[in-house]
Amino acid sequence: MTFVARTWNRLTIPGRVLLGLLLLGGLLTVGLALLIIFSEPILELLGANLPLVRFVAAATAVLLMTIPTAFLIIYMEMKIIALMNLRVGPDRVGPFGSLLSVVHGLKVLMKEDFTPTGADASVFTLAPVVTYLASVMTLLVIPFAPGLFGQDMNIALLYFFAISGLGVVGLLMGGWSSFNKYSLLGGLRSAAQVISYEVPLVLSVVGLLILAGTMSLNQLVLNQAGWFTDWYIWQQPLGFLIFFIAATAEANRTPFDLTEADSEIVAGFATEYSGMRFGFFFFAEYVNVFIVSALTVTLFFGGWNAPFPFPDIGLALDPGSLGIALLILVAVVPLVGILILALPFYLLRSSMPFWQALIIGFVLFNVVAVAAVLGWAFVSLEWVAGLLWFMLKTYSFVFIFVWMRGTLPRVRIDQLMGFAWKWLLPASLLNLFVTAAAVIVVRELRG
Amino acid sequence: MDPVFRRRLEARLGSKLSGPVRQRHDTTEIRIAAADVTDVLRTLHDDPEFRFTFLADLAGVDTGTVMQVVYHLWSDVTPDWLRVIADGLSRDDPRVPSVTFLWKGAEWQEREAYDMFGIVFEGNRDLRRIYMPPDYTSFPLRKDFFLADDAARSPGAGVRHMEQVHVPRGAPPASAVRRIPG
Amino acid sequence: MTATSRRPPADDPRVTLDEELGVFEPIPPYPPRTEREAEFYSLGDGEMFINMGPQHPSTHGVLRVVMKLDGEKVVDLDPVLGYLHRGVEKLCENADYHQTISQVDPLEYVSSLFNEWAPVMAYEQLLDIEVPRRAEYIRVLSGELNRISSHALFMGWMALDLGGLTPILWSFIERDEIVEMLAALTGQRMLFNYFRIGGVNGDLNHDFMSRLGDWMTRATQQIESNLTLLNENEIFVRRMRGLGTIDSETALRMCWTGPNLRATGLPFDVRRAHPYSVYPELDFDIPTRAEGDCLARYLLRLDEIKQSLRIIDQCLDRMPDGPIMAKLPRLLRPRPGRAYAAVEGPRGQYAAYAISDGTDQPFRLRIHDPSFIHLQSVGLLVPGHLIADTIAVMASLDPIMGGVDK
Structure with missing residues (x-):
């Protein structure tokens, strides 16, 4: 062992990278060989445990999805708030600064991961993981599009509330273990806040559940198919308002971002965190924004349904049926397309050499081709259209969250608690009773 | 300048004044002994013919020979500022009664004067250093405190009430100190 | 010498710290004085202590406040100053007199203009100089502009301390225009160094006047429309109303001045109470409010900004021709004497007390700073409120740490 350690220490950094790559390559080769040799029993095993395989695949996909989602929302927030502040915002890295959040992510990765003296190291390390996992796990039940969801549970909504409530445990752990009074205050604030707002949050959807008669998010979305008038927002406007306000508090967003109130308690529970552990908190926060928006859309705004019944154009093109013509198309269309698109530039701009025109033609052709493929997918693949509508609606809500952050100051902790218990809770109870009464009356009238 | 006010001051405070009432530009100046500060300021504050309810400034002054505490007051009975100088505090042990019983806001100004000059305000319940660190031992605005290079050997010699002052060898001679008369 | 050179450098990763790293203990290591x-x-x-500052995002600089907390409620607090003390006096x-x-x-x-104004006025009294009227008008004009920019910044900070991100940048629009204007007049954006003993440094120029005229046409409207973002915001108003209330008598006992005192209902304004410069000739009101809260x-x-705009209008209207500097010798040696001069700064009475001993350097220059006085009252206003309110109260008093720490 000492020999290995000594050798490792003597290597230069490129040497270590090379050695690591070699080892990795060897492992992969061995694994691949094993996979090929035992392919038959493996496939059998997978086939026997299909739900499990599906679950693992979905979990991996969801886990990977959080990273671009968080990056996108962070970029949106930077850019939109900048525009509201009459600033330019990020504009250096990538087109319109769009890669800045990626750079932020890299920066966070490269920073020192620091544990303060006196902190409870194990709890301190575990806290961001708990918070992050709680928000990722809730993504599993969100139906993104027809057939595109992690798991279809009949108690999906219950599961959602149960798991999202776990996130606060992570914040509390982080706040308590940091050995910092600001962190402790932040952690306790978040505990008080999230537990208080959990009550109106859950109660505000009960009315909707009475109407829908199901807790499965998929079924809820299917119930809202048709015109946009079929969405639950029209039947539950008060429920939606309460849900949205409580969800803002759940996600710790302005004006309820007391847990990390930077002008009061510095950064709350995250004061002592640095490096990737801080990054996990950060990720979890933005993933939470996405999740809350997604759930709002799913419950009240028809999920992946289009706002109107989409006419079936009948353009169900099957590329396989074209046969040999497909090959010719693939070979000829790009050439012709590039030439046709390049021609006007070459003819109209006499100063332009032909190769520049060709480059422009090439770029334009790619744009057109991608647009065509997307359009085809949108029309003929149900899940693409569904995903598009879902994302459109969800990001509108993300925009509203960002907008609120740019506009509103923060409330005070006593006002926050008072608002939850004195206004939201009675209002959600009222909503529940009115809905229940209305359902009974309608049922009686219909006989 | 407000001669009526001057006569009124002389009539009311005549025995307490340690010098003539002086007037220049928009300021009337009286000098009193440190022991009379409580009485005189209370009279000026409470008496309905003066009504000096507003303490505009409280400053310590080291004249090079004595210490002074200077109060600037404002009232609606006269267009002048009233400058009250508590004169003749010894440089070795300057003591003066606090005015925090009239103006609570004088507390920090007295702390500042203590910090900078070593003037002890008796009755101020929070007479700590305010700008300099608590383990600092000299009084920077005194005239025997020299700047920058020679600050290290200028301890505000002679004052020993709260901090134990250490007088190093090579402290500047007393003749180097700037003075003003009175 | 050899012992130190053999010691490994502190950033060597192999070096481990033997002693326990210090954990902040707010209780001083000496018996109470x-x-x-x-x-x-x-x-x-x-109860517990919490140490806010000197590196805290909303203590407006380097103020340190030790707070005694019971849960989130502030029981008592002790501001610790001196982190920015430069010994200006x-x-x-x-x-010499010019360098000060x-x-x-x-x-x-x-x-900054008010910082210069008070000492310059005190020196002029020491020297018995009459300042030319055009110089006085220019002083009032630039001073009122500076007041508006200071108040605009205050409003932005106020909102920032309550958690709003946008208002500070919106108020920076006004401030930036004014600062650019003053830069055209004085040559600098922040520390103008414009007033001179006996006048001002430079006459009004075309750049300044055109910027000013451009801005004045839309100033009132723009400021009001910017601030509806806060004034009509329910969260903002609810947090501020009834917070840090003080009555006029206590405010006088705390030596308050300026807008903070006038918000308790006392119309005390040095520009009227003890007129200086050309303010007696100008027509403006002293706005007051009775509530005394944040x-x-x-x-x-806000009301003061409107009055300042009125004053600027009148200044432009009545600006006389003439010299901008009194005739003075290069080396100033006022005869021995004392002078006290106070101006109404954006934060209150800003005063200078100068003593001359007949040389070319002031014997003593005392600066009376309103921020210092107002900050003292935090200990009176805050106890019983929450941590968040501490920040709001402190912001509403508008202390500038550069002035507090001198």
Whole structure:
């Protein structure tokens, strides 16, 4: 062992990278060989445990999805708030600064991961993981599009509330273990806040559940198919308002971002965190924004349904049926397309050499081709259209969250608690009773 | 300048004044002994013919020979500022009664004067250093405190009430100190 | 020598720290020196100390406040100053009369013109100089502009301390235009160093006047429309109303001045109470509000901006021709004497007390700073409120740490 350690220490950094790559390559080769040799029993095993395989695949996909989602929302927030502040915002890295959040992510990765003296190291390390996992796990039940969801549970909504409530445990752990009074205050604030707002949050959807008669998010979305008038927002406007306000508090967003109130308690529970552990908190926060928006859309705004019944154009093109013509198309269309698109530039701009025109033609052709493929997918693949509508609606809500952050100051902790218990809770109870009464009356009238 | 006010001051405070009432530009100046500060300021504050309810400034002054505490007051009975100088505090042990019983806001100004000059305000319940660190031992605005290079050997010699002052060898001679008369 | 050279450098990763790293202990390591210190640094049941600053995002600089908390409620607090202390008064005693103007400039760095104005007025009294009327009008004009920019910044900070991100940048629009304007006039954006003993440094120029005229046509409307973002915001108003209330009598006992005092209902304004410069000739009101809470202090500054705009209008209207500097010798040696001069700064009475001993350096220059006085009252206003309110109260008093720490 000492020999290995000594050798490792003597290597230069490129040497270590090379050695690591070699080892990795060897492992992969061995694994691949094993996979090929035992392919038959493996496939059998997978086939026997299909739900499990599906679950693992979905979990991996969801886990990977959080990273671009968080990056996108962070970029949106930077850019939109900048525009509201009459600033330019990020504009250096990538087109319109769009890669800045990626750079932020890299920066966070490269920073020192620091544990303060006196902190409870194990709890301190575990806290961001708990918070992050709680928000990722809730993504599993969100139906993104027809057939595109992690798991279809009949108690999906219950599961959602149960798991999202776990996130606060992570914040509390982080706040308590940091050995910092600001962190402790932040952690306790978040505990008080999230537990208080959990009550109106859950109660505000009960009315909707009475109407829908199901807790499965998929079924809820299917119930809202048709015109946009079929969405639950029209039947539950008060429920939606309460849900949205409580969800803002759940996600710790302005004006309820007391847990990390930077002008009061510095950064709350995250004061002592640095490096990737801080990054996990950060990720979890933005993933939470996405999740809350997604759930709002799913419950009240028809999920992946289009706002109107989409006419079936009948353009169900099957590329396989074209046969040999497909090959010719693939070979000829790009050439012709590039030439046709390049021609006007070459003819109209006499100063332009032909190769520049060709480059422009090439770029334009790619744009057109991608647009065509997307359009085809949108029309003929149900899940693409569904995903598009879902994302459109969800990001509108993300925009509203960002907008609120740019506009509103923060409330005070006593006002926050008072608002939850004195206004939201009675209002959600009222909503529940009115809905229940209305359902009974309608049922009686219909006989 | 407000001669009526001057006569009124002389009539009311005549025995307490340690010098003539002086007037220049928009300021009337009286000098009193440190022991009379409580009485005189209370009279000026409470008496309905003066009504000096507003303490505009409280400053310590080291004249090079004595210490002074200077109060600037404002009232609606006269267009002048009233400058009250508590004169003749010894440089070795300057003591003066606090005015925090009239103006609570004088507390920090007295702390500042203590910090900078070593003037002890008796009755101020929070007479700590305010700008300099608590383990600092000299009084920077005194005239025997020299700047920058020679600050290290200028301890505000002679004052020993709260901090134990250490007088190093090579402290500047007393003749180097700037003075003003009175 | 050999011992030190053999010691490994501190950033060597192989070096481990033997001693335990210090954990902040707010209780001072010496016995209490005063009654108040003994009272503050003793904990009751369930109380804890928390140290806010000197590196805290919303203490407006380098203020440190030790707070005694019971849960989130502030039981008591002890502001600790001196982190920005530069000894300006001592420096001024060792500089000649002209040099002191640039020494006092960075005190209240958002309203530098007033920092210069008070000492310059005191020196003019010492020297018995009559300042030309055009210079006085220019002083009032630029001073009122500076007041508006300071108040605009205050409103932005106020919102930032309550958690709003946008208002500070919106108020920076006004401030930036004014600052650019003053830069055209004085040559600098922040520490103007513009007033001189006996006048001002330079006459009005075309750049300044065109910028000013451009801005004046839309100033009122723009400021009001910018601030509806806050004034009509329910969260903002609810947090500010009834917070940090003080009555006029207590305010006088705390030596308050300026907008903070006027928000309690007392119309005390040095420009009227003890007129200086050409203010007696100008027509403006002294806005007051009776509530004495944070919201009143905030709204009062809005009213003040409108009055300042009125004053600027009149200044432009009546600006006389003539010299901008009195005739003075290069080396100033005022005869021995004392002078006290106060101006109404954006934060209150800003005063200078100068003593001359007949040489070319002031014997003593005392700067009276309103931020210092107002900050003292935090200990009176805050106890009983929450941590968040501490920040709001402190912001509403508008202290500038450069002035507090001198």
